[in-house]
Amino acid sequence: EAGVAQSPRYKIIEKRQSVAFWCNPISGHATLYWYQQILGQGPKLLIQFQNNGVVDDSQLPKDRFSAERLKGVDSTLKIQPAKLEDSAVYLCASSSRTGPSYNEQFFGPGTRLTVL
Amino acid sequence: RKEVEQDPGPFNVPEGATVAFNCTYSNSASQSFFWYRQDCRKEPKLLMSVYSSGNEDGRFTAQLNRASQYISLLIRDSKLSDSATYLCAVNEESNYQLIWGAGTKLIIKP
Numbered sequence: 001e002a003g004v005a006q007s008p009r010y011k012i013i014e015k016r017q018s019v020a021f022w023c024n025p026i027s028g029h030a031t032l033y034w035y036q037q038i039l040g041q042g043p044k045l046l047i048q049f050q051n052n053g054v055v056d057d058s059q060l061p062k063d064r065f066s067a068e069r070l071k072g073v074d075s076t077l078k079i080q081p082a083k084l085e086d087s088a089v090y091l092c093a094s095s096s097r098t099g100p101s102y103n104e105q106f107f108g109p110g111t112r113l114t115v116l
Numbered sequence: 117r118k119e120v121e122q123d124p125g126p127f128n129v130p131e132g133a134t135v136a137f138n139c140t141y142s143n144s145a146s147q148s149f150f151w152y153r154q155d156c157r158k159e160p161k162l163l164m165s166v167y168s169s170g171n172e173d174g175r176f177t178a179q180l181n182r183a184s185q186y187i188s189l190l191i192r193d194s195k196l197s198d199s200a201t202y203l204c205a206v207n208e209e210s211n212y213q214l215i216w217g218a219g220t221k222l223i224i225k226p
Contacts, residue, residue, distance in 0.1 A: 031212060040124075042203055042216030043160065056211060091159055095212065103148045103207045105214060107159040 002027065004108035006092050012114045018080035021111045024073065025094030031055075033105065034067055034077050035091040043091055049075060050097075082115045089113070120206050122217035129194055129224055136190040137220045139204030148207040149187045151178055153200045154219065160203055164189070191222075199224045 005024040013019050025032050030051050035043035046065065048055040052072040060067065064083070069075040079086055089112050093105040119142045129135045141149075148167050152160035164171050166187055170179040177190040191198055201221045205214040 042218045045213060048213060097212055104162055104165055110159050
């Protein structure tokens with residue numbers, strides 16, 4: 001079974017530029033999460049989708065961050081304009097919400113963003 | 117605010133020893149708990165799920181103490197390859213979200 005796919009793996013941009021990340025979850029997983037992880041911290045949830053609807057985006061800085069999952073499968077996360085403090089790893093995770101392991105989340109390899 | 121707390125470490129442990137670390141959580145209604153392993157510059161990977169009192173998988177044992185609201189991870193006969201950061205996550209049943217600890221760094225020394 002293929003895992004969660006993310007691209008790009010690395011991105012270096014200058015502040016005030018824009019950037020987009022892509023995620024394809026595990027096939028059949030209805031729930032998709034975008035996390036931000038700063039070195040030495042646990043993942044911080046940015047947004048949670050159930051199919052193509054947003055369940056929770058309370059911690060998404062909406063003045064600069066946006067995300068969509070139009071067809072309920074893959075998703076994109078965009079930052080525009082980027083700030084220095086956005087330098088982090090952006091992780092995508094998915095879960096099935098069915099069966100005995102319904103709460104287990106599986107992560108993609110992440111995108112390491114450096115804002116200069 | 118619902119939180120999950122872990123000792124950041126690092127725990128420096130000789131190869132072959134047994135090591136244990138805890139994770140405390142504040143939401144007494146939580147029903148499912150997870151240990152993830154995260155290697156340097158890699159994504160978190162699910163190590164163990166705990167839905168009742170505990171779980172065991174080879175050298176790894178997770179125990180849940182609901183009365184004191186913590187879960188523990190015990191690693192027996194530690195290997196060099198066990199060196200990693202161990203993240204604890206607790207499920208928020210109402211919205212299928214995980215609340216994450218900041219992780220415990222483990223270093224196994226020869």
